[in-house]
Amino acid sequence: MSKSLPSRADNYSEWYNELVKRADLAENSAVRGCMIIKPYGYSIWEKMQRALDDMFKETGHSNAYFPLFIPKSFLSKEASHVEGFAKECAVVTHYRLKNDPNGGGVIVDPDAKLEEELIVRPTSETVIWSSYKNWIQSYRDLPLLINQWANVVRWEMRTRLFLRTAEFLWQEGHTAHATKQEAIEETEQMLEVYAEFAETFMAMPVLKGIKTANERFAGADETYCIEAMMQDGKALQAGTSHFLGQNFAKAFDVKFVNKENQLDYVWGTSWGVSTRLVGALIMAHSDDQGLVLPPKLAPIQVVIVPIYKGDEQLENIKARINPLVKALKKRGVSVKFDFTDNQSPGFKFAEYELKGVPIRLAIGNRDMENGTIELARRDTREKTSMPFEGIEDVIVDTLEDIQRNIYQKAFDFRAANTFEVNSWDEFTAKIEDGGFLSAHWDGSSETEEKIKELTKATIRCIPLDAKEEAGKCILTGAPSSRRVIFARAY
C-alpha cells in the first residue's frame, strides 16, 4: 500500500474511494453493492443522527418503527410510486430453506413459497400510510408527526460507498395534516431543518430549491431539495422533502373528520436524508492528505501525541496532559490522548490527518522545558508552538474557527464555480468544467430531457430564492421567467 492518497486532481473518484477505505470509514461487503460501515465511519453517522434527531424532536416529531417488509400489494396502490421504485426492489418469495438432497448445502424449499411476496422497503410510505388509516379519524388526531431511523434497499445497478449503495441507512419522516397549507409548511420547515443541519453541522453550503416534474419523488406533488457542490464541481442531492398532496391518503383511504364535520383526505409529507451525507461530507471538505472533518461532527476533535524518550519522560508528559484532557472533556470536547508506543509520532501525525481530526497537539521534552505545546489544525495544516498555559481556551476557540473556516472555504468554492450562462454555446462549453450553471429553461420536460441527453447535465433545482426575470431558454429560445440550476450530478 502506498503511503499517499491518489490526488483529487489526478483522479477524483479514485481519491474518494481510497480515502473512504484508508480512513477506515467503510468497505465493500460480500454482498454486491452493500457496504460495511466501520466504527469510525459509523461514529460520524451517529453524530449526524444525534444532531438531526434533536432537530426533529425540537420541531415536534416522534420516532417510531415500521417493518422492513412491504406486502407487494401495498406498493402498487399508488400508481406513480410503484412505477418509480419497481425496477429496483428486492423481493422475498420464500420463508424456508432445506438441505439439498443432492448434497451441497441448502436450497430454497419450493414448498415454502409465500402467498404474497414481500418487498424489502425501498422507502416506507406505503406501510406507514396503511397504518395511518387506522390512526387517523379526526382532525384531533392531526397533525401526525412521525420519523423513523431505518435501513432501506434499492437495487442500484452501480454503487459507490456512501454515495449510492444497495442498502443504506436513513431517516424518513412521514407526516399527515388537516390542510394543504399546513402540509406545505411542514415540507418547507423540514427542508429548512436539513439546510440548517448541512450548513451548521456539516459546514456545507446548500442550495434550497424545488425539483422539476422529471426529478420529483414518485408519488409526490412537489419535491423540495437541498443540493450541494462537491469539489469536482458535481452536484449532490443531500436531502429531500416531499409534499405528497393527498396522493397517499387517497391510495390508502386515510380520511378524517374536520372541524366542520366533513370527511376529507389528509395531506401528507415525507422527507429523508441518508448515509449519503457521509459521502457528501467527505467530498465537500477533504484534501489530498485525507479527511477534513468539521469539528461539530468529528468523532475525535482533538488528538494529543506525546513525543518522548523513555518511561520517565512519558510519565512527566502524562502528568501535564491528563488534567488538560479532563478539563477539555468537561467542556464537551472529545479528546484522544494517544500515548501508545506502537507507532512513531510521525506515523500518528499522518494517521490522524488521514482521519480528519481537526486539532492535533504534540508535546515533547522541548515543550516540557519551555512550557509550550504544538498545535496543528487540520483545515489549514498550520503548526504553531503555543504556551501550554491557557491552551484549553485556544483549543475551544480554534475548533469554532475551523468549523467557520471550512464552511467559508466551501462557500467560496461554490461561488467561484457558479455561473450565469445565457446561450447554448456558453452552456455546453461551461458544463465541461463542472459547477452550477444558472440558466433559463422553457419549463418543458422534453427540453430538460434533451439537455440531459446532450450534456449529461440535469436541472438540480429551481432555487427557492430565484428572482423573476424574463429570459429565453438556452436550448429552445422559448420564453422563461426565471433561472434554474443545471449541473452534472452524482
Add this chain to the structure above:
RNA sequence: CGGGGUGUAGCGUAGCCCGGUAUCGCGCUUGGUUUGGGACCAAGAGGUCGUAGGUUCGAAUCCUGCCACCCCGACCA
C-alpha cells in the same frame, strides 16, 4: 444486458507468452534499538494460485465450462 479487463497470503503484486510445486513489498508475531512528519535490525508465521473439468509423467502457467469482481456503456428520486 452489450463491450473490455481481472481473479495468486489480510492488502498490493511477480511468475503465465515458453508447463517442473510460487516472487517481492506492506501488514502480522517475537526480540532488540528507536521516537519533533509515515523508524531500523534480526528471526519467524501465513498459500485449496476464483471454481469445476480436460490435456500432460507433471498445470498458477495450455484448453473448456462456470462464478465473482472491476472499468466503459445502458440504468439510477
